[in-house]
Amino acid sequence: MAGSSFSSETEQFSDVRDTADVNKEDQRHEEQGHEHELKKYYIGSIDQGTTSSRFIIFDATGTPVAMHQLEFEQIYPHSGWHEQDPYEILQSVETCVTKATEAFVAKGLSVSHIKAIGITNQRETTILWDSETGKPLYNAIAWPDTRTLHIVQELKKKEGADEVATLCGLPISSYPSSVKLVWLIRHCEKVREAYEAGRLMFGTVDSWLIYNLNGGPERNIHITDATNASRTMFANLSSLQYDDKLLDFFGIDRNKVRLPRIIPSSDREAFGSISRGPLKGVPITGCLGDQSSALVGQCAFEPGMAKNTYGTGCFLLYNVGDKPVISKHGLLATVAYDFGGSHGPVYALEGNVAVAGSGVKFLMNNMGFFRDSSKISEVALSVEDSGGVIFVTAFSGLFAPYWIDDAKGTMFGITQHTKRGHIARATLEATCFQTRAILEAMEKDSGHKLSQLAVDGGMCNSDICMQTQADIIRIPVDRPFMRESTALGAAIAAGYAVGLWTEYKELMRINRADRTIFKPQITQKESEKMYKRWGKAVEMCRGWIDTTDDNNDDDDV
Known part of the structure; x- marks a missing residue:
């Protein structure tokens, strides 16, 4: 009887196991079939950044299949001023769309399979144009521009200043679009005239692109x-x-x-469609500011997940869920993404480093350290450490969590022993130190310590930079193999609107393969010693800008 009972139980277990194996096999085949089906559909992504524009065509598994990138001119009329030509921004985007589409077709693929287009863009950069002509009234004022410092100081003293951050989540600084608009109304005659006549159209880069890609004044789609x-x-x-x-x-x-008009980041109709070129008629169905787009591209859909993008600047976003958290420690509260419908908006805490990749460009263009920014790692590896050099890269003051408007770039610890390699390492370390300061502020605001940091952006290609980051923040750094997270986020928003995906859980498999994890390799004592020295340098960099200086601020342009 005992033997018979054991045999019966074994057979029952065998049946369950076989059924489970069959179910898993069926699920695997179903997923493979679904993935194969997704490869038939494509989403275009316009990634309009601070120094270049890109157009990437992804298949619906998140794999890039065609791409074109084009840099455009940066304009620096005075110290602290940073401008861009709105037409050159638009033309760079249209050129990238054309070239990438040509590469797509050259692979034997059909434009008819491109179901939608998403847009992601440099944020805060401000463009003003005339509603009647559709022509810009001044150059775009880029987000790092600091000409508005005297306005910032004026506004901080104004009644109601303490309430501003609780309403919009942002501190009063030179960073957002608001003070740029104020400066332009005060100092640009063409802008003042259009403002008084009610013809002034305001927008960030996304609005300018959507307006023009739809045909400008004719269709007059003015949206964000x-x-x-x-x-x-x-x-x-x-x-x-x-x-x-x-x-x-x-x-x-x-x-x-x-x-x-403000709408969700994913919408099937409101953004219009491309009015000319090889993708004429393809709908625009997604739009996200670049850092929100990178968060989506990293699939950080759960509260507590975070990403850091190392681009021209460095931007760390931490998902806090469906209610905004107003920071008490120098961070920004912002919208992470809003896919509309039943989901509603998701919010994030954000910390920004003004100078990251632009610090590397500074070594290349201004100091002649190398001819290609990718050589930063090679130069940095020529020495064992920074040799005691600390480079506070406050070219536009210091952003979160310090918010020191009157700082200038300063370098400490230089001796006769100092070489290019030491300065190269100190430039990379500056971004990593500021990232740690932001993470510490996020921990205080959220009450939770991050266990791992997902990264993307150009500087994350540097192994030495990512290893340094892990050493300084003392947690693992997670780098994807496919690093176009910002463009991927816009593609996800666009694809979501047209039904390629319907739930966030469907997106969690995107871009998961072949990720590299950098773990801390120095002791906590060594890390703390480095960070303490950085903190001392930050305090010493204050007060280099006199905000009462004229600096052409009061002249009309």
């Missing part, structure tokens, strides 16, 4: 998404609509300026 709107200081972070208190604080009459 919630992530970009949350960077202007004009939108209420809870309602995601323009707030009269904020507009009044900045002295903006909403009857005189045309603000873009």
